[in-house]
Amino acid sequence: MADTIYDIVVIGGGASGLMLAANLDIGEPGLRGIVLEGSQRPGSKLLMSGGGRCNITHGGSIKDFVDCYGAAGPALRRCLYKHSNLELMKWFEGLGVDLTEEEGRVFPASMKSKDILDVLIGEAARNMWQLGTDAKVDALTLSQVPDSDPVWEIRLKGRGSIYARNAVIATGGITYPETGSDGSMLEILRGLGIAVSDPRPALAPVYVKDYPYGSLSGISIPDVTVTAFGSDAACTCSGKAARMKGDILFTHEGFSGPAILNISGFAEPGEQIRISYGKELEELPKRMQRILKDRARGDSGDVRTKKLASLLDHDDFTVTGTDRRGMVTAGGVSLDEIDMSTMRIRKFSYENARAHGTGALYVIGEAIDAYGITGGYNLQLCWSTALTAADSLTALV
C-alpha cells in the first residue's frame, strides 16, 4: 500500500464505507481506491445489528423518516429523499437478497446480517476496490508530494503512510469499541479544525434508583408510554419532557426495549422517568402483578388500591444513568461542517480545494452528528449518506 497515491481512500469498512464502495465503479475509469478497515474484520457492527438479523431500513414513505432523526432530520431530508428506503430495497433485491418486513422493519428474508455484508463486500470488489484490513489510521494530514498537488497523507498504525487525492471518513461512532469503532478518528478530525460534538452513547438501556423488576428480566410489555422529564429544554415534546410509546423490556439491571432506547437520550441522571403501562393489572404478567402489589402495600400489609392504580398509570423512577453500550452514538462531526448535498466537509470541498490545491474530504454514516430512533433508521442514514457521497465522487472522478 505504501507510496501509492490513491484517487479515493475510504477510512472505515463498516456499513457506510462498504456501501459507498459497492456503489462506485472505479474499475471503468481506471481509478485506484481502497477501503481501510482498522480491525481484522470489516462490518463487525453490521453483523451484530438487529440481533444478527440486520434491520436494514424501515418500510413506508421516506417522508415519514425525517421526524425520526430529531433535530438532525431537516438537514438529512435531501439525502434521504435522493437515496430512499425503496431504492435501497430494490438494490438489495436486484442482487438476489430477498427481504421481509415485520411491523415496518425490513430484514433480509434469511434473517442473517452476513448476507447483507457479503453483498456489500462482493459489490465493492466487483467495482475494483481494494480492501485493507488491520489498517488503523492514526493520523490524517495534508501533504505536499513531489510533482503532485497536495494530497491527504493517511498514516497507518505501524505500517507507514499512504496518499489519497480524496478521502472519505466512515469510521462510525464510539459504542461497542470492540468492533473497531472507538471514536479515535473524531479526535483526528478535531485536530484538522473540524467541529465535532462530543460523542456519547444513545439508544441505550436506562438505569434507575431502586429498580424493582430485575427478576422479570427478559419480559417485555407492549404499547407502554415512557416520559422522561429533563432539566433543560433539550426535550421537545412538552418543553420539559420527552414522550415515547412502544414496547419496554425488563433486564436484570434496568429498563430496555424500543420505547426506552428511543427516549434514553433525554433520560438525565437525577431526573425522573415515568412509565405508564396503559393496562389493567390483570393484563400484565402474573409475576409483575405480584411485584406491583407488593410495592402498593401499606404499613398494615394490605394492598392499597389507589397506590396500585397510580403505579399502573405512573410508575416513577429517578434515573441513575444510561448504559455506555448504546446502539448508536449521539454527537460526531457537526452538520454545519458538512455540505449535506454531497457529504463533503465544506472547508475541504473540492472547489475550495482546487484553489488551494488540496483534495476533498467526505464524512458519512454514524460519524456525523445525527442518529435515528430504532427500527432501521440508523442503517438508512448510513446508506443514504454513503450513496450521496458516491454521487459526488462519481462527478469528481
Ligand SMILES: Cc1cc2nc3c(=O)[nH]c(=O)nc-3n(C[C@H](O)[C@H](O)[C@H](O)COP(=O)(O)OP(=O)(O)OC[C@H]3O[C@@H](n4cnc5c(N)ncnc54)[C@H](O)[C@@H]3O)c2cc1C
Ligand atoms: C447491537 C447493535 C444493533 C444494531 N442494530 C441496528 C439495526 O438493526 N438497524 C439499524 O438501522 N441500526 C442498527 N444499529 C446501528 C448500526 O449498526 C450503525 O449505525 C451502523 O453500523 C454504523 O455504520 P458505520 O459504517 O457508520 O460505522 P461502523 O459500522 O461502526 O463502521 C466503522 C468502521 O470503521 C472502522 N474504524 C474506526 N476507526 C478507524 C480508524 N481510525 N482507522 C481505520 N478504520 C477505523 C471500524 O473498525 C469499523 O469497522 C445497531 C447497532 C448496534 C451496536
